[in-house]
Amino acid sequence: MSNLQKKDDDVFVYPWMGIIANIPTTIQNGRKVGGSGSRLRDDLTEKGFNPSRVHPLWNRHGHSGFAIVEFKKGWDGFNNAFMFDKSFEQEQCGKKDYFSPRMERDKLYGWVARDDDYYSKGLVGEYLKNNGDLKTVSDKEAEDHRKDSTLVTTLTNTLETKNQRLKEMEKKYTKVKMSFWALMDEKDEMIKAYNEESRRMQQNAHDHFKKISLEHERMARQFSDQKTELEQREKELFDREIQNEAETRKLQHEKIMSEKEKLHRKIIELEKQLDAKQALELEIQSMKGQIEVMQHMEGDGEMKQKMEAIQEELREKEEEWSSVEELYQVLVVSERQKNDELLDARKELIAGLKDISTNTRASVGVKRMGELDIKPFRIAAKRKYSGVEANLKAAERCSQLQDYLRDSNWHPFKILTDKDGNSKELLDEEDEQLKAIKSEDGDEIYSAVTAALAEINEYNPSGRYIVPQLWNFKEGREATLKEGVEQLLNKWKQFKRKKH
Structure with a gap:
């Protein structure tokens, strides 16, 4: 702290902040524009000041030409802030130089923010009030001392609590250790009894398994004999099934062929009946023609007897024709049924x-x-x-x-x-x-x-x-x-x- 050459009662803005003034601006579209905060931060970082952020200040006309430089809260940030202040002061670009009548318009000016800046009117004072407080170096040291004392007290209390817990855990450990050895002794006794019981059960299981094995061999032989017998019976049944199925198929085939032959014979018979029917129809027509001729002819009693004989024969032929017609219809229906059966088959x-x-x-x-x-x-x-x-x-x-x-x-x-x-x-x-x-x-x-x-x-x-x-x-x-x-x-x- 000696290198700062500052009194302990100097009042600064905390977190530590610096002010940059006279940032060059230009007019674009009726508003002032200037360099970005990230560019200013990079320039200050290259000079070794390590700012955490640079915030340009804007008003209704645009860029105000001012920017706030924020530093880290610790003593490293405080040292960087004062290096920043001394650097501008050595180049005659400090706070006093800025407010001097000889202030040059083409230079940047910078300084550490103090209480007068905090209470100043305008954008700078408003930003500092909204984002910081006022502290002296002594206040900061006292605050750090209080924090350190609180931390030491907390750590001391925590250590005492841990020691108390350690003593309690040692007591519990001793008690558990004694219980553990007692359990180990009990475990050894249980293992010994278990081993003896296991040997006894293994012997019993061996004897039982031997008995089951002998019974299994006997059952296996019996099952093998039964299996051989069943396979022989299955083979006989299968042979009978094949024979029965073959005979059934053969009978079905013979039945179909028999029905087909019957149908063929019926068709031949039907054709014969049809021929006979046609011949009978021709004969009936011939007789009707003869009767008509005789009716128009004048003759004696012999002619009349012939005509009556022909009429009687005609009635017999018509009755015969009627019987043939009925048989023909029956055969036609039967033929259609057999054809349908053959089509279905x-x-x-x-x-x-x-x-x-x-x-x-x-x-x-x-x-x-x-x-x-x-x-x-x-x-x-x-x-x-x-x-x-x-x-x-x-x-x-x-x-x-x-x-x-x-x-x-x-x-x-x-x-x-x-x-x-x-x-x-x-x-x-x-x-x-x-x-x-x-x-x-x-x-x-x-x-x-x-x-x-x-x-x-x-x-x-x-x-x-x-x-x-x-x-x-x-x-x-x-x-x-x-x-x-x-x-x-x-x-x-x-x-x-x-x-x-």
């Missing part, structure tokens, strides 16, 4: 064989009539693309052309009539859309599209959607009901063999 076969045609290379399965084959699309796509992109492009084009096939407005067929007047529907190769597909996609995809078109035109020309059909893939034709049943039986036998 075919549908059931198609439902059961749907997975066979797609998942295996079976000779008989289900073919989706009118569905495009994806293979030629993939082959064509791989010529232009690679990997996953080729598969995606193939699927996109196949889906697009499948949509064309479902369009009922597109019917690329033409009807040709031969010399005998028989009509036949053929693919119109001059159709613009077909020509565009052939040109754009190539012959392989064109062939797949025309094949699907022919299938849709044959099996579902009105609906234009895909129809499942029982199919013989080996011979490229519709499969018979017998072939479908045989294929289903083969697949069932394979499934049973895999299961066991």
Whole structure:
């Protein structure tokens, strides 16, 4: 403190503050502007004064040309404030120089804020009153002394309290230590008793386990014998089940074939009855014609007898015709019922064989009539693309052309009539859309599209959607009901063999 050369009763603004005056300003847009506080702080820091903040003062005209320099609250801040004051004083830019008539307008002036500045009127005094108090060095020293005394007293009281707690903890430690050793002795006794009990229990457990092991071996042998017996019985039951299922399937197949043969015989009989019916109708018409002729002819009694005989025969023929008509209707109804049964059986076969045609290379399965084959699309796509992109492009084009096939407005067929007047529907190769597909996609995809078109035109020309059909893939034709049943039986036998 001696280097400050100040009396202890000098009154300063606290926290320590300095004042900078005569800061250069300029007029911009009708207001005064000057240097920023951060720039002034950096300049003062370079000179070693280490201010914590520089606050320019502004009024309604703009920058006032004054700034307040704030220093840290401790004695380091006090020393920096007085170094700041002495530096400006040595350069004849202190407070006295600022208020001197010889004050130069192009220099900065600075000094430490004291009580006269605190009580001054204007921006400086107002800021100091709002942000600080007045203290002497003695006041600051006394305050620090009071704080130090309070701190010493607090630390002394805390130390005494800690010592008292330490003594209490030592007493508790001694008591706990004695309890601990007592517990350790008790623990040793418990461990000893536990070990003895454990050895006894282990021996008992060993004897019990040995007994259980022997019983387990006996039960295992018994279970193995029972398992062998059950497996043998299961094999016998399975063989019987296969035999029963095969016989059931065979009986169902024979029943279907028998019904089909009966239906065929009925159809032949119906055709014969139809021929007889037609012949009878012709004969009845002929007799009616003869009667009409005889009615217009004049004759004797012999002619009249002939006409009566013909009329009697006509009545008999009409009765016979009525009986034939009733039989014909019965046969027609029976034929329709059998056809419906055969169609239902075919549908059931198609439902059961749907997975066979797609998942295996079976000779008989289900073919989706009118569905495009994806293979030629993939082959064509791989010529232009690679990997996953080729598969995606193939699927996109196949889906697009499948949509064309479902369009009922597109019917690329033409009807040709031969010399005998028989009509036949053929693919119109001059159709613009077909020509565009052939040109754009190539012959392989064109062939797949025309094949699907022919299938849709044959099996579902009105609906234009895909129809499942029982199919013989080996011979490229519709499969018979017998072939479908045989294929289903083969697949069932394979499934049973895999299961066991």
